[in-house]
Amino acid sequence: MSTLPPSPPLGRERVRQAWQGSRVPAFLAWWGAELQTVLPPRWRAWVGSGAVWHGLRRDEQDWVLYRMGQAQPLARWRAGDDAAAQQAAMHAALQAVDREDRRLLLLLDPHEVLQRAVSLPLAARGHLAQVMAFEMDRQTPFTVDQVYYAVRELAPVTASPAGHFRAELLVTPRRKLDPLLARLAASGIVIDAVDLAEGDHRLGINLLPPTRRPRRADPRRRLNGMLAAACVVLLLLALGQYLHNRRQVLNRMQAQVESMRTDAQEVVALRQQLQDNAGAAGFLVQRKQRSPTMLALLADLTRRLPDSAWLERLSIDAAGQVGLQGQSQRAAGLLDALKGSPLITGAAFQGAIQPDATTGKERFYLVAQWRQAPAAGNAPAASGSAP
Known part of the structure; x- marks a missing residue:
């Protein structure tokens, strides 16, 4: 009997996939990196994204720790050492990274992961994990209870049929991964993700099921939320102040226009009175001139x-x-x-x-x-x- 992973909300999953498939995340990452380069080193460390990924790879009887993107290992220790020695070696290599920012990645070799490209209809794009759980028996020699798997969408190619998209199914047997995870857990080492090594980088997947992924509290999230709320409040206050100032200026202008209109009406009334008086005076003069004494x-x-x-x-x-x-x-x-x-x-x-x-x-x-x-x-x- 197959155990299906929980289905995320369809709307949120579509938004997440659309976000990951767009160029906006890459642009924001590049932009943030460029902005950080102009900051002082102390500020650069303070405003950084926080999460620093390190990869842990099995090399025969040793564990080797890398920083993602770097080929030179940071630390190496024997897998048979006691838990205290392993933790001391890892902490010594990660002492320059804040504890809340450490993220540990278990890197598997490509021969330990089964990779299979499949063509799926567009209707399956919103729930790939559920579709692959049903297709596991047909696409691999395993059942869904025997493996850890992940699915990622591939770039489209010209040979793809209309109404379909290409996805890649990555599978690793549980009987091989569970002993490694249990050995690391016994040594007090917490794994945040299981991924596939791709040179000095990672492939970008996580073979760990959501139920086994550790939950880490990000202390910066609350601070960032407070700062974002403060920015929104300040923005609203600035907009309110701007509108208030514009309203005051408008009221003053309206008062000035009303005063000028009143003055203009008084001028018109005085001009009309002057014309009437001039006409009356002229009439009296003519009447006097025309009348004999x-x-x-x-x-x-x-x-x-x-x-x-x-x-x-x-x-x-x-x-x-x-x-x-x-x-x-x-x-x-x-x-x-x-x-x-x-x-x-x-x-x-x-x-x-x-x-x-x-x-x-x-x-x-x-x-x-x-x-x-x-x-x-x-x-x-x-x-x-x-x-």
């Missing part, structure tokens, strides 16, 4: 009325109507006397002419209209000679 009217009436006539009352209302009340020896001739006046026009008697028994004269009440002078624009053109 009272002295001119009295002088004209004095010249035209005969000496036998005298006025008891002279009135002028707002409409320009002139009222003449008095006595004359021959009142009917007053209309002819006033007919050519340049100041009044339309003279006519109001009521009947009545004789006065006391004076022996005729009492009359005559009304006329005060003649308005023509406007400057409507005045007739002056003749060549003076009148």
Whole structure:
């Protein structure tokens, strides 16, 4: 009976595979390495990624410790030594690396691992481990309970059929790996991953099942999380401060615009008032220029009325109507006397002419209209000679 590994969430697995298949991780790693080169050595060690991988390889009866990427071994000790001696040799080689950053890798020789390339449909990309567990009996001479295995996706080739991708199944028997792991565990050496040696580097897989992988607490993770949260909070505060400043500037500008609009409205009102006042003043000036004076009217009436006539009352209302009340020896001739006046026009008697028994004269009440002078624009053109 086969034991299937637990299936990770499909969405998270797809995201992980898409991330690993993209060029972003390699770019970030290169970028981080370039940034670290410009830092002082003390800061460089402090901001480093933390995990430093070392490979442990079996060489006949000896264990050889390498730093990944370096061909020169760091330490070598006999597999038959006691646990204290083995741990002392390993700690002496790793003393320059912080304890929380040490990661130990058991490197297997290529002849100890069965490698098989398979072609799978694209639907199996999200759960390779489960698919290979079902295919283990058909692809290898082992069952899934007899081996430790790992699956990795290979680069596409032109010969791959449409709708399929290439993957590589790597298998090692448990009966060979378990004694090595048990011997290392008895010596107090904890293995973080089991991988395949590829020159001075590793292939990039982990044959250990998830249940046997040690859980290491990363002390920098909490600090990095706090720093990331602080950066987010500071970024939000900076954005909030920026928006607050912009809002204040906008409020000040709106207040200035409102003040200028109020001033502009006051200027328009004052200009309109000035125009109205100027128009009214001009109208009064024209009215005054067009209207004859009272002295001119009295002088004209004095010249035209005969000496036998005298006025008891002279009135002028707002409409320009002139009222003449008095006595004359021959009142009917007053209309002819006033007919050519340049100041009044339309003279006519109001009521009947009545004789006065006391004076022996005729009492009359005559009304006329005060003649308005023509406007400057409507005045007739002056003749060549003076009148």
